[in-house]
Amino acid sequence: MPDISDFASRSSMIASLETIKVHTEGAVLFAQIAVPPMNLLTPALVRDLVSLMQHAEADDTFKVIVFASAVPDYFIAHVDVTKVKEYREATAKLPGESSLGLLFRHISASRLVTIAQVEGRTRGVGNEFALACDMRFAARETAIFAQPEPALGLIPGAGGVQHLTRLLGRARALEAILGSEDFTADQAERYGWVNRALPASELDSFVKSLALRIASFPASALAGIKTRVNAIGLADADDFIRDSELFVQSASRPETQKRIGAALQKGLQTRDGEMDFGRLIDELT
Amino acid sequence: MPDISDFASRSSMIASLETIKVHTEGAVLFAQIAVPPMNLLTPALVRDLVSLMQHAEADDTFKVIVFASAVPDYFIAHVDVTKVKEYREATAKLPGESSLGLLFRHISASRLVTIAQVEGRTRGVGNEFALACDMRFAARETAIFAQPEPALGLIPGAGGVQHLTRLLGRARALEAILGSEDFTADQAERYGWVNRALPASELDSFVKSLALRIASFPASALAGIKTRVNAIGLADADDFIRDSELFVQSASRPETQKRIGAALQKGLQTRDGEMDFGRLIDELT
Amino acid sequence: MPDISDFASRSSMIASLETIKVHTEGAVLFAQIAVPPMNLLTPALVRDLVSLMQHAEADDTFKVIVFASAVPDYFIAHVDVTKVKEYREATAKLPGESSLGLLFRHISASRLVTIAQVEGRTRGVGNEFALACDMRFAARETAIFAQPEPALGLIPGAGGVQHLTRLLGRARALEAILGSEDFTADQAERYGWVNRALPASELDSFVKSLALRIASFPASALAGIKTRVNAIGLADADDFIRDSELFVQSASRPETQKRIGAALQKGLQTRDGEMDFGRLIDELT
Numbered sequence: 001m002p003d004i005s006d007f008a009s010r011s012s013m014i015a016s017l018e019t020i021k022v023h024t025e026g027a028v029l030f031a032q033i034a035v036p037p038m039n040l041l042t043p044a045l046v047r048d049l050v051s052l053m054q055h056a057e058a059d060d061t062f063k064v065i066v067f068a069s070a071v072p073d074y075f076i077a078h079v080d081v082t083k084v085k086e087y088r089e090a091t092a093k094l095p096g097e098s099s100l101g102l103l104f105r106h107i108s109a110s111r112l113v114t115i116a117q118v119e120g121r122t123r124g125v126g127n128e129f130a131l132a133c134d135m136r137f138a139a140r141e142t143a144i145f146a147q148p149e150p151a152l153g154l155i156p157g158a159g160g161v162q163h164l165t166r167l168l169g170r171a172r173a174l175e176a177i178l179g180s181e182d183f184t185a186d187q188a189e190r191y192g193w194v195n196r197a198l199p200a201s202e203l204d205s206f207v208k209s210l211a212l213r214i215a216s217f218p219a220s221a222l223a224g225i226k227t228r229v230n231a232i233g234l235a236d237a238d239d240f241i242r243d244s245e246l247f248v249q250s251a252s253r254p255e256t257q258k259r260i261g262a263a264l265q266k267g268l269q270t271r272d273g274e275m276d277f278g279r280l281i282d283e284l285t
Numbered sequence: 286m287p288d289i290s291d292f293a294s295r296s297s298m299i300a301s302l303e304t305i306k307v308h309t310e311g312a313v314l315f316a317q318i319a320v321p322p323m324n325l326l327t328p329a330l331v332r333d334l335v336s337l338m339q340h341a342e343a344d345d346t347f348k349v350i351v352f353a354s355a356v357p358d359y360f361i362a363h364v365d366v367t368k369v370k371e372y373r374e375a376t377a378k379l380p381g382e383s384s385l386g387l388l389f390r391h392i393s394a395s396r397l398v399t400i401a402q403v404e405g406r407t408r409g410v411g412n413e414f415a416l417a418c419d420m421r422f423a424a425r426e427t428a429i430f431a432q433p434e435p436a437l438g439l440i441p442g443a444g445g446v447q448h449l450t451r452l453l454g455r456a457r458a459l460e461a462i463l464g465s466e467d468f469t470a471d472q473a474e475r476y477g478w479v480n481r482a483l484p485a486s487e488l489d490s491f492v493k494s495l496a497l498r499i500a501s502f503p504a505s506a507l508a509g510i511k512t513r514v515n516a517i518g519l520a521d522a523d524d525f526i527r528d529s530e531l532f533v534q535s536a537s538r539p540e541t542q543k544r545i546g547a548a549l550q551k552g553l554q555t556r557d558g559e560m561d562f563g564r565l566i567d568e569l570t
Numbered sequence: 571m572p573d574i575s576d577f578a579s580r581s582s583m584i585a586s587l588e589t590i591k592v593h594t595e596g597a598v599l600f601a602q603i604a605v606p607p608m609n610l611l612t613p614a615l616v617r618d619l620v621s622l623m624q625h626a627e628a629d630d631t632f633k634v635i636v637f638a639s640a641v642p643d644y645f646i647a648h649v650d651v652t653k654v655k656e657y658r659e660a661t662a663k664l665p666g667e668s669s670l671g672l673l674f675r676h677i678s679a680s681r682l683v684t685i686a687q688v689e690g691r692t693r694g695v696g697n698e699f700a701l702a703c704d705m706r707f708a709a710r711e712t713a714i715f716a717q718p719e720p721a722l723g724l725i726p727g728a729g730g731v732q733h734l735t736r737l738l739g740r741a742r743a744l745e746a747i748l749g750s751e752d753f754t755a756d757q758a759e760r761y762g763w764v765n766r767a768l769p770a771s772e773l774d775s776f777v778k779s780l781a782l783r784i785a786s787f788p789a790s791a792l793a794g795i796k797t798r799v800n801a802i803g804l805a806d807a808d809d810f811i812r813d814s815e816l817f818v819q820s821a822s823r824p825e826t827q828k829r830i831g832a833a834l835q836k837g838l839q840t841r842d843g844e845m846d847f848g849r850l851i852d853e854l855t
Contacts, residue, residue, distance in 0.1 A: 113744070113748055133741075134740075134741060134744045134745075134748075135741050135742075135744055135745045136741060149506065149510075150499075150502045150503070150506040150507055150510060151502055153502070153503040153505070153506050154506060155506055155509045155510055155513070156510070161510065161513045161514055161517075162517070163740075165513075165514045165517040165518050166517065166739060166740065167739040167740065167741065169451060169452040169477055169518065170419075170448075170451065170452065170514055170515070170517075170518030170519060171418075171419060171420050171421060171452065171477075171479075171480050172420075172477070172480055173514055173518065174398070174419045174420055174510075174511065174514055175419075175420045175480050175495075177510050177514070178398055178419075178499050178502075178507060178510060178511075179495055179498060179499060180498070180502070181495075181498075192739055192741075192742070194741075195741050195742055195745050210745075210749055210751075213749060213750070213751075213852075214720075214748050214749060216854075216855040217720045217721055217723070217748070217750070218720070218723040218823070218825050218826070218829075220723070220820070220823065220825075221719065221720040221722075221723050221724060221725055221820055221826075222720060222748060224725045224816055224820060225719075225720060225725055225726070225731065225744075225747050225748060226744065226748075228725070228731045228735075228812075228813060228816070229731060229735050229740055229743055229744055229747070230740070231809075232731075232732070232735040232736065232740075232805075233735050233739065233740030233743065234740065235517075239516075242513075243513060246509055246513070250505065250506055250509060253503070253505065255503050255505075256503065256506075259503070282498075284501075285501040434791065434795075435784075435787045435788070435791040435792055435795060436787055437791075438787070438788040438790070438791050439791060440791055440794045440795055440798065441795070446795065446798045446799055446802075447802070450798075450799045450802040450803050451802065454736060454737040454762055454803065455704075455733075455736065455737065455799055455800070455802075455803030455804060456703075456704060456705050456706060456737065456762075456764075456765050457705075457762070457765055458799055458803070459683070459704045459705055459795075459796065459799055460704075460705045460765050460780075462795050462799070463683055463704075463784050463787070463792060463795060463796075464780055464783060464784060465783070465787070466780075466783075520802075524801075527798075528798060531794055531798070535790065535791055535794060538788070538790065540788050540790075541788070541791075544788070567783075569786075570786040
């Protein structure tokens with residue numbers, strides 16, 4: 001495995017990332033998200049994601065990014081619900097983009113091919129990040145997916161509705177979102193939420209092999225195909241903007257604030273409290 | 286289980302339903318369709334569905350409706366093919382809506398979350414009703430789905446084409462409709478026709494648990510999410526209107542009338558005759 | 571099984587086909603593609619497909635066409651990459667259509683119901699032909715599907731992107747195309763690439779039974795339903811035209827020409843060389 005110093009020499013900026021560990025192999029950039037103890041999608045992580053995308057897109061030697069977690073039990077937990085206002089600042093660096101939804105849409109629309117290698121839990125905005133990646137491969141034993149916003153009174157604001165409805169169809173998307181339940185990797189595979197569920201012991205080599213294979217193909221063909229697929233399967237920016245507005249509105253409702261407050265007391269945003277999110281939600285009502 | 290009188294006290298109108306038995310638990314309304322011997326979607330049942338939706342939507346204490354069957358072997362059979370003209374009257378009560386397709390689209394677009402708990406056969410318009418519900422959960426041993434209009438020379442007129450094409454994709458929707466075959470719950474699950482197939486013994490508690498869970502979440506979030514999902518996954522009213530026109534045209538063709546006549550002689554619209562619909566169709570040709 | 575002479579008497583033109591063996595049974599036309607040794611989609615085969623469609627569409631006695639292969643191990647391999655210019659001539663007979671993509675779209679939009687019975691390998695344009703058919707049933711033991719254009723620097727030009735994105739969803743379509751891997755029938759079934767994977771021993775009777783059943787239904791209903799499903803699930807002609815342009819552009823790039831040249835040396839377009847396409851691609855890089 002190439003040392004991180006290889007990468008640092010190509011871009012001192014990327015070496016400065018605080019919350020993402022990167023190493024490269026050929027045209028593949030491996031990005032490990034490291035925000036212990038539960039990979040909360042903090043404003044700092046958002047700033048690093050923006051930097052990473054900017055620099056990787058500007059470097060023609062990269063074709064593929066693989067996102068994985070450096071933290072046990074969590075891929076990306078979700079936003080820090082106590083810092084909603086800070087996210088707009090964190091995403092302001094990408095030209096014209098000032099919401100998580102548009103940052104994620106930027107990732108989907110990028111010429112770079114992105115793969116989410118999901119081990120552990122990912123919910124809410126964490127799941128929306130995974131959905132923004134071009135492909136998702138999940139560890140059968142550990143990966144867990146949820147879009148549980150309505151349990152708190154929220155409307156998903158960063159693309160979850162857009163992607164889940166297109167991937168799962170109307171009925172399964174409504175079940176997944178309105179039900180706010182945890183989905184196992186196998187169930188997520190059956191619903192088309194992830195490309196495939198694989199044994200945890202095989203996941204790493206499967207993803208690496210696919211990433212290196214794709215990275216061996218001409219960049220112009222990869223970018224051209226992404227453009228054509230996105231013209232069909234990626235929602236318009238307006239749809240992401242509208243969802244973001246609805247999220248903000250739903251977050252400001254007194255009932256939502258009350259539920260978030262109660263959930264924080266029950267263990268929301270703690271590593272242990274979110275190991276069993278279903279129980280946490282059940283205790284709210 | 287709460288007595289029906291709880292519900293009657295909340296709405297004398299709903300207590301007057303002739304073809305639907307209702308009881309409530311919290312914000313969930315359980316509606317059991319009871320048109321023995323085979324739950325034909327008679328004009329009387331359509332009138333009751335219109336009343337039920339009108340009153341449930343007007344009552345803020347309701348968030349979820351679960352539709353099930355009170356009749357063995359059938360969820361909803363299909364329309365009464367001898368009374369096609371009477372349906373327009375039955376649906377005329379909903380403002381601006383005068384077809385089964387638009388009634389069903391009204392149910393899909395409603396703020397209320399609707400769940401079809403399918404045991405037994407559902408074909409044609411019965412299947413289109415199930416497809417109009419937000420989610421479908423099917424008893425593995427007994428549920429059977431079909432959209433067999435072309436076998437009689439008909440074009441599905443109440444949303445079957447719209448929903449099946451979006452849920453199953455072009456190829457499987459064409460197979461399902463053009464083939465006019467019965468689909469088991471397991472095959473329907475693999476095709477995305479239903480959310481899940483479950484053992485009959487677990488179906489009731491699974492659906493009830495999900496319904497109560499959803500009903501514990503803030504109504505504004507549920508309605509907001511349905512609006513956004515429907516903007517992607519629910520066809521325009523114009524598409525339902527066009528399908529309804531094509532159904533009427535196809536019903537008036539002499540070959541269709543001849544086939545319907547022959548099918549009625551072979552057992553169409555009889556409880557026993559439709560236990561094996563495939564045989565009935567095969568005998569037509 | 572009716573003799574081919576039955577069919578010849580109905581249309582001397584179709585009897586003149588050089589690359590397709592046809593026989594009929596009632597309203598079903600069985601077309602076996604026969605371009606040994608690997609069913610390359612040669613200009614001659616394209617001319618015959620155009621003739622077949624023209625005559626079958628003009629003959630009201632036909633309702634369904636089943637396409638299968640008369641050659642072991644291959645359904646349709648792909649285009650002859652050395653004769654790209656000749657295809658435009660071959661498709662020029664259909665009015666207003668002068669690309670493979672528009673020929674295939676014509677097949678999808680036809681009043682005739684088309685079924686691909688896939689045994690053996692089908693890749694690239696061969697796979698795009700299969701996708702243009704209304705349904706695909708695959709032999710579990712032998713069918714293999716791939717859309718491996720990017721491995722050569724190409725963008726799929728005849729509808730593969732349009733169909734795969736709509737059938738598989740954005741993420742699985744990107745995996746399938748960008749990864750350029752061979753998919754087994756079972757994996758293709760899980761992704762919705764084919765309707766069903768069946769044991770090879772059952773495939774023939776399953777497809778024949780379905781074709782005859784559909785062919786027993788009134789033609790006006792079949793055509794009306796196809797029109798309505800296509801309005802949702804079939805891409806516009808403009809999308810096929812754009813993909814065709816991008817294919818031509820991508821084919822003219824020096825890197826693409828170099829890769830095609832190298833692949834021809836490694837066994838591309840040979841029966842043996844393409845038995846293991848993955849190895850062939852891996853050796854390019």
